[in-house]
């Protein structure tokens with residue numbers, strides 16, 4: 018309270034200070050009710066605001082919530098609460114599958130979702146855990162909460178529904194962060210990277226190697242703009258790091274590392290292979306800023322929903338992904354999308370629908386309850402709309418009439434649409450995974466697609482596409498997985514009917530024959546989707562190690578895939594257990610249809626929230642360049658602050674690019690399960706190197722002959738501080754280069 022009369026001037030001052038620094042907490046739920054100004058805006062959720070079956074502390078009640086799949090406890094305040102520092106709440110439940118996000122009623126927008134499991138993985142059903150979301154550094158991503166006129170908070174159940182109790186839900190005015198050294202690690206030749214929270218005295222940090230103090234010649238600290246409340250300090254050592262016991266200490270805190278003996282290798286600048294810049298693509302980049310931040314070179318308009326995209330009226334339908342329901346195409350008009358993508362500096366792949374129907378409006382759906390009362394699942398937001406399957410999972414019969422939700426589509430319409438585009442794409446795929454249309458789009462295409470049908474559709478729509486845009490490059494047939502590389506949904510009989518030839522080899526041969534017939538190429542890129550098949554969902558140590566070594570399936574002809582692949586081959590492929598994706602397809606192309614390029618328009622790291630997903634991505638981007646893949650787009654849009662996004666930033670962020678010509682690195686006895694090393698030069702003969710250390714506990718040490726000594730720009734993510742991004746300049750000695758455990762490093766020579 019301000020005592021105006023006696024302390025006029027001081028009062029103004031303290032009031033100002035209070036406004037700037039110490040906003041009072043705002044209660045949302047406490048003591049059996051929502052606080053003043055808060056309303057219940059929940060959906061499909063049973064809520065008891067005065068539950069007595071589980072209580073926290075002295076309060077006699079708590080809030081119990083039971084949500085169906087994707088339903089939410091949603092609370093709205095009468096004004097916006099943008100200025101608060103964080104959200105604190107007590108929660109109990111059997112680790113409920115919940116995500117939290119903020120919404121703006123006036124702008125109809127919502128923030129990124131925060132997984133409850135990223136805040137805590139130890140939520141108990143019998144006791145409350147008190148959790149805090151810091152708006153400056155969100156759990157999971159470390160990114161700040163985006164600006165928005167937020168007035169609603171949602172606790173949304175994931176796909177299995179959720180049941181939990183909440184208490185003491187509060188928007189907090191201020192968060193004080195205790196000083197903490199999060200990690201202190203050796204980096205490159207003479208640098209110690211120290212990440213901190215709060216106010217840490219960097220000058221108090223001392224470094225010893227094998228018991229002897231190392232002199233620190235300089236210290237720099239910065240707080241990366243995208244990683245607030247984490248600072249990084251780089252300590253430059255007066256002498257180079259070397260093998261042995263390294264100790265970094267500050268007061269009571271100490272970090273110990275064993276620096277291993279170097280692995281020796283050679284960078285051979287004479288062995289060169291151009292890297293196609295189109296390997297650094299994604300599906301559906303978020304914005305021009307995103308393209309610049311991650312250095313995205315190729316953007317794909319793709320996925321299951323684009324098969325039914327109506328380019329004249331901008332409606333679409335995601336098929337079995339979402340109850341066969343029409344909607345307004347959420348990515349807008351194709352021409353506008355191509356416009357902003359291409360002016361942001363990325364090339365584009367447009368998907369040309371190649372089935373016989375596209376969505377006719379924004380609201381119709383294929384399987385209403387009135388016509389098909391017995392269905393397996395119903396849309397939680399529209400109980401009249403089913404998933405098109407009988408309770409046992411088989412497709413509904415009789416077939417639905419496609420004209421209920423679709424309008425006719427054909428090649429002349431495709432030509433008309435593509436001809437009308439102001440912003441012409443450089444690339445087009447002919448539809449998306451149409452070999453499984455009888456599943457994904459069973460409402461409009463209930464019968465399995467055969468070899469002949471697929472070839473016919475690709476041929477007709479490739480001709481229509483090239484008629485509209487003669488120099489466009491056509492990518493096809495984009496099958497979803499290894500199984501469908503070699504056969505159709507009809508199976509062996511269809512293979513047998515085609516001279517017993519596996520599907521893609523037959524397809525390549527057919528496209529070659531068609532080039533003869535039409536005196537032009539109809540197929541420029543053999544396009545496939547590739548999702549790693551080993552099961553790493555356990556997310557334990559073994560699963561993470563498997564995830565990190567399975568990248569060998571992209572290149573290693575001796576690596577047997579650790580999955581079902583090859584166990585029941587359904588193909589005539591040599592060595593059917595070794596995927597060796599890039600060499601295998603390059604060989605097939607060379608034998609059957611030379612000069613066809615190879616692209617992968619969908620692939621995934623398998624976990625975009627764990628550091629191992631980021632290391633996989635850094636490894637894969639290196640492999641794509643080293644083994645000469647011609648184009649690739651990630652499925653779908655990695656979070657720019659999550660580990661997968663950071664791998665793109667590592668290679669390409671903000672206009673600093675990994676080289677355009679791969680050069681060979683030979684390291685005796687390199688174990689690719691533990692280490693990936695990629696090098697390249699560019700037009701200015703500046704060397705760049707990416708090193709991925711997949712070892713969860715031990716640093717890697719390399720000596721690389723042929724690597725020039727001197728000043729390097731360095732970027733890195735991962736390591737002891739978890740997922741965050743940093744960069745600095747360093748002086749490299751080719752004799753000893755350290756990469757911390759579980760991290761990826763980019764080095765670029767400076768001249």
Ligand SMILES: *[C@@H]1O[C@H](CO)[C@@H](O)[C@H](O)[C@H]1NC(C)=O
Nearest residue numbers: 057058059060062064065066
């Ligand atoms: C909260 O709102 C939802 C949606 O309107 C409603 O179904 C539910 O009954 C409400 N719960 C309480 C306890 O008011």
Ligand SMILES: *[C@@H]1O[C@H](CO)[C@@H](O)[C@H](O)[C@H]1NC(C)=O
Nearest residue numbers: 153160161162163164165242
């Ligand atoms: C929010 O807006 C402020 C002021 O315009 C800006 O300084 C800040 O960087 C923005 N934060 C985010 C996360 O966009």
Ligand SMILES: *[C@@H]1O[C@H](CO)[C@@H](O)[C@H](O)[C@H]1NC(C)=O
Nearest residue numbers: 153193194214215216245246
């Ligand atoms: C947390 O970050 C904000 C800005 O990002 C800064 O103002 C604040 O001082 C930081 N707090 C601590 C304790 O580091």
Ligand SMILES: *[C@@H]1O[C@H](CO)[C@@H](O)[C@H](O)[C@H]1NC(C)=O
Nearest residue numbers: 425426427428429430431477
């Ligand atoms: C496509 O449909 C339109 C309208 O029905 C028709 O005029 C046109 O001839 C059709 N094109 C082809 C190739 O069948």
Ligand SMILES: *[C@@H]1O[C@H](CO)[C@@H](O)[C@H](O)[C@H]1NC(C)=O
Nearest residue numbers: 515516517518519523526589
């Ligand atoms: C059938 O396949 C064999 C090899 O498996 C090949 O030699 C032959 O040319 C093929 N015939 C046709 C008509 O494609």
Ligand SMILES: *[C@@H]1O[C@H](CO)[C@@H](O)[C@H](O)[C@H]1NC(C)=O
Nearest residue numbers: 728729730744745746767768
């Ligand atoms: C690294 O050095 C370059 C000049 O070579 C400078 O422009 C850049 O700002 C420095 N970067 C960092 C992170 O210190």
